[in-house]
Amino acid sequence: MKNFASLPINKTKFLILGCGFSGSFFAKTIRKFGYTALTSSRSQKRDPHSFIFNSEKGILPDKKIFDGVTHILSCVPPDNNGTDPVLGSIRNKLEISSLKWVGYLSTTGVYGNTNGDWVSETDNPNPLQKRSYFRLNCEKEWIQSGLPVQIFRLPGIYGPGRSTFEAIRNQKIHVITKKDQVFSRIHVADITSAIIYLIQNKDYLKFHQIINIADDEPCSQIEVIEYCYSLLGLKMPKPILFEDAKSELSPIAQSFWMENRRVSNNLLCKKLGYELIYKNYKIGLKNCFINSQK
Numbered sequence: 001m002k003n004f005a006s007l008p009i010n011k012t013k014f015l016i017l018g019c020g021f022s023g024s025f026f027a028k029t030i031r032k033f034g035y036t037a038l039t040s041s042r043s044q045k046r047d048p049h050s051f052i053f054n055s056e057k058g059i060l061p062d063k064k065i066f067d068g069v070t071h072i073l074s075c076v077p078p079d080n081n082g083t084d085p086v087l088g089s090i091r092n093k094l095e096i097s098s099l100k101w102v103g104y105l106s107t108t109g110v111y112g113n114t115n116g117d118w119v120s121e122t123d124n125p126n127p128l129q130k131r132s133y134f135r136l137n138c139e140k141e142w143i144q145s146g147l148p149v150q151i152f153r154l155p156g157i158y159g160p161g162r163s164t165f166e167a168i169r170n171q172k173i174h175v176i177t178k179k180d181q182v183f184s185r186i187h188v189a190d191i192t193s194a195i196i197y198l199i200q201n202k203d204y205l206k207f208h209q210i211i212n213i214a215d216d217e218p219c220s221q222i223e224v225i226e227y228c229y230s231l232l233g234l235k236m237p238k239p240i241l242f243e244d245a246k247s248e249l250s251p252i253a254q255s256f257w258m259e260n261r262r263v264s265n266n267l268l269c270k271k272l273g274y275e276l277i278y279k280n281y282k283i284g285l286k287n288c289f290i291n292s293q294k
């Protein structure tokens with residue numbers, strides 16, 4: 001990955017709100033380039049660049065955190081009322097004169113079920129689950145905020161430390177198969193790298209407010225599981241049909257199987273020219289596997 005040649009290090013300051021799995025990866029990457037990245041969590045962290053932000057408990061960051069911020073990435077999910085916790089609690093603090101760009105991590109769940117058909121940013125959202133209605137509402141709030149926001153719709157996120165390998169090792173794996181069912185995925189490094197690419201080339205690329213970040217090859221979950229077992233050198237248990245396994249699954253796990261869609265990355269990868277690092281689950285999981293051996 002190239003440096004952000006166009007962004008001067010001493011005049012660029014990132015704020016990552018909700019520094020969980022994707023936020024931490026993003027922060028770690030841009031810090032490697034020498035940029036300042038302040039990150040929020042709901043509880044105290046040892047990292048001196050981390051601060052507490054917990055909208056549920058009303059713990060809000062001090063105004064001085066926002067001084068000189070140029071780029072904000074929000075990874076915070078909707079609250080229990082379906083509204084955005086960032087906009088609901090610190091919108092006034094985001095009136096920052098130096099602010100150039102805001103990124104919001106959303107989900108491809110807003111597209112709902114397409115029975116396996118491809119969906120792109122030009123398709124109307126058609127949420128099926130309550131959480132996806134909530135998410136669509138948060139997207140709308142961000143767009144209406146008037147901030148210079150770009151929304152990234154993400155499918156299932158995986159990466160080192162969070163993948164099917166961990167599910168197998170922790171015996172949390174459900175070896176389930178469902179006819180014609182596919183899922184889209186994205187490696188966490190591609191979320192970071194695609195966003196950096198878009199920021200880096202902001203002045204040259206046509207602006208799109210909503211962009212999918214997904215890999216090239218949606219596929220069945222059982223293919224992914226089989227591949228992980230083979231890399232681990234273990235025998236995969238016999239798959240159970242979804243209909244037979246359904247009652248054993250949590251409501252949230254069941255709900256994921258109710259949606260079947262292929263998420264197109266044509267806008268990002270063809271029109272805007274981003275080159276995926278991990279084009280499919282095999283390359284991405286190989287990376288997770290190698291990392292877990294270190």
Ligand SMILES: NC(=O)c1ccc[n+]([C@@H]2O[C@H](COP(=O)([O-])OP(=O)(O)OC[C@H]3O[C@@H](n4cnc5c(N)ncnc54)[C@H](OP(=O)(O)O)[C@@H]3O)[C@@H](O)[C@H]2O)c1
Nearest residue numbers: 018019020021022041042054055075076077107154156157
């Ligand atoms: N996981 C997936 O497969 C997936 C797929 C598509 C989209 N998404 C969405 O994409 C975003 C990033 O995903 P992720 O898996 O990287 O998320 P994650 O690891 O769950 O991180 C979410 C972050 O939001 C913070 N947060 C949650 N509620 C908050 C509140 N009320 N006030 C302040 N901070 C709050 C959490 O704080 P703590 O660090 O203190 O926990 C955490 O840092 C999320 O919005 C997620 O819902 C996820």
